[in-house]
Amino acid sequence: MSAAVFALLLGGAGMVMVASPAQAAEITFKVRCVPPAGGGSPVEGETTARITAPANAKVGDEVEVVWKTVKPASNNTDLMDIPKDSVQPTGWLALGGGTGELKLVGEKKNPPIPKKAPMVMSDMKGKLKLTKAGKVTLTPAKYDVAVTFPFGTFVTKCAPTGSVSAAHTIDVAGGGGPGGNTSNGNTNSGNTNSGNTNSGNTTSGNTDGGQNGGKTDFPGKPVQVKFDCGATVPGGITTPVTVNARKNGSGYDLTVKTAKDAMKAPVALPKGALKPSMDIKIGGADSGVVKVTGPANAEAIPQGAGVSLSDMTGTYKPGGSGKATLSPSDMLIEVTMAPGSAPLPVPCKAQSTGVSLELDVAAQPGGTTGNTSTTGNTSTGTAGNASTGGGLAETGAEDEGGLKALALVAGTVVLLGGAVFTFTPWRRLRGGTR
Incomplete structure (x- = not known):
């Protein structure tokens, strides 16, 4: 049964349009990734995304959209293993007609990622509220990848370079209303808690007033x-x-x-x-x-x-x-x-x-x-x-x-040196490859 036929169900007073089963489409595009502050120059690569959403729906529907990273822009570096359940991706899809963007958030869920192994990220998901009839296109835009270690969370920001074609189109039937409004999933970021601080003002009790018996x-x-x-x-x-x-x-x-x-x-x-x-x-x-x-x-x-x-x-x-x-x-x-x-x-x-x-x-x-x-x-x-x-x-x-400073700084250097998700700039120092 085709999606168009499946979308038409007979009910009560007549024909009722409901959202069709989700369909997936893949797109490959070039991106420019910027590591955390101080982590070197931005680098460029290529990623493949699979966007899944219904092909048909009606005004008033709230549909789920999923962005799966089929091919990451880079492998993990050779500097540090990435722990289990520490990678959380967040992506944005541009909606056709300049009606806005849809934020998609992934779970912090991944297997351990050894050095040089392909990056593994969870699917990013979001809810799109359809408020206007017509065709709504979904085009991959920027995305962030946050990696949480015991010593902190670090984010690499990536965005497409050049034009990107629409990866998916939803045909929306029904009445009017403002278009492109979105309702996004909540983000659960990896917050880190610092230790409590006791300032405890103290003085030594020793003074040097010139009459101190030669104390040095x-x-x-x-x-x-x-x-x-x-x-x-x-x-x-x-x-x-x-x-x-x-x-x-x-x-x-x-x-x-x-x-x-x-x-x-x-x-x-x-x-x-x-x-x-x-x-x-x-x-x-x-x-x-x-x-x-x-x-x-x-x-x-x-x-x-x-x-x-x-x-x-x-x-x-x-x-x-x-x-x-x-x-x-x-x-x-x-x-x-x-x-x-x-x-x-x-x-x-x-x-x-x-x-x-x-x-x-x-x-x-x-x-x-x-x-x-x-x-x-x-x-x-x-x-x-x-x-x-x-x-x-x-x-x-x-x-x-x-x-705490040393573990934090040491870990920060590893990440700022291009770990996380980007192509590591350290290859220029080591003469290595991606």
């Missing part, structure tokens, strides 16, 4: 800091930070520590991959910002091994007299996954912090000369020239809980 070392106390790293690290980063000081002439050498070996590397990290820096905010009797910087990791870190950020050092030269407080502030992590490549900056704003150290200081000439902060904002305050520092007492930060 001033250990601070760990402060739990929550960082907002924007879309790059969903959920942000929470870690204890400790500010220590050593008297050095008219100033202080600062050493800033985070938790040590509290996290396992989700991927192998090469030598020189992670280089941290942080702003230390000066308050109380003084004001300004000291920038402290740390060296990159001196040794490669195998996947699954403990990792940490290096100690960061800088110089604080007081610009005021009295009790000055030192608090961790914004952080920047520069990530370099291949020799000679430009580092990927991951800026993180401190959302909660506290005083780690209090010093009794005396103003020095040139102590408030202004300083450029880690995140690129210029502030007026204490000069923050880097120094070697070192030799300070351990602060106990190692025992204050897990440092």
Whole structure:
């Protein structure tokens, strides 16, 4: 029985038109995919979509439309396995006659996807309310692919290049009304929850007032800091930070520590991959910002091994007299996954912090000369020239809980390097192929 005949059913007072069985049509088109921010240049490929919807319906019907990815634009990269049930696609179909678009959403459901294996995505589905007689064409448009890892969710955005033909047409019979209105399925995205933050303002209790019996070392106390790293690290980063000081002439050498070996590397990290820096905010009797910087990791870190950020050092030269407080502030992590490549900056704003150290200081000439902060904002305050520092007492930060930053950043680099759904730009560094 043909679809047209099947669509005509005899009922009560006469002939009644109902939606016909769904029919499928495939279309292949070129796309341009853009990885998450900082993930390199956009890349282009080709994908095949199968659009399924009724061939015939009537005004007032709400029909289901399905977009199945028959051929993905790329395989998974050779950098990281994608876990089971972590890929969620969202697509949009352009409706004929310029009447709008229909959003289709897939479930977060997929088998484990090994390195280099074809990407597997669930079917995207949506509901289309038919409100006007005529022909409604369905044309694939843009689509997003979100991949959720334990350390965050990352989205690659793809859109067609050039013209795309309609993949399916619905012949709508019946009365008038505005056309092309759509009703879309709800999206269940993979939200990530960051750990709770206890700011816990603390002071060291040690002061340097000039009558301190020659005291030179001033250990601070760990402060739990929550960082907002924007879309790059969903959920942000929470870690204890400790500010220590050593008297050095008219100033202080600062050493800033985070938790040590509290996290396992989700991927192998090469030598020189992670280089941290942080702003230390000066308050109380003084004001300004000291920038402290740390060296990159001196040794490669195998996947699954403990990792940490290096100690960061800088110089604080007081610009005021009295009790000055030192608090961790914004952080920047520069990530370099291949020799000679430009580092990927991951800026993180401190959302909660506290005083780690209090010093009794005396103003020095040139102590408030202004300083450029880690995140690129210029502030007026204490000069923050880097120094070697070192030799300070351990602060106990190692025992204050897990440092989330490293797993988040390492995982982010893998994804920003072109994993997820795009053709990995890392092939240009490795000389490999898609």
